Amino acid sequence: MYIKSKRFIITELTMDMCSDYQKNSVDADNRRFVPDEVCENIQDAKKTLKWLIESYSTSNGPFVYPIITNENINIGYVH
Numbered sequence: 623m624y625i626k627s628k629r630f631i632i633t634e635l636t637m638d639m640c641s642d643y644q645k646n647s648v649d650a651d652n653r654r655f656v657p658d659e660v661c662e663n664i665q666d667a668k669k670t671l672k673w674l675i676e677s678y679s680t681s682n683g684p685f686v687y688p689i690i691t692n693e694n695i696n697i698g699y700v701h
Contacts, residue, residue, distance in 0.1 A: 623687055631690045632700060635675050639688055640667050642696035652698060 625632040635643070644667035646652055647660050661667035674686050688699045 629692060632687050634678060635671055635688055637671060639696060640664060640671050643667050643671055646698055
């Protein structure tokens with residue numbers, strides 16, 4: 623999946639997004655809306671990201687797609 627607008631890109635997760643994924647998961651604002659998607663450390667984030675990436679090849683999901691600004695800043699994700 624790849625969607626591009628004037629301000630954002632929605633694409634598939636990759637393992638090089640691990641650090642951003644972990645930082646977003648512990649962000650206080652994000653936790654208000656997605657409290658069950660928390661990776662306290664990089665090791666947890668790597669395991670979760672690997673599982674989410676593998677989910678793209680199934681019909682069961684979950685299907686999680688990162689939102690990247692045109693300045694290449696990962697600001698979160700959509701399901």
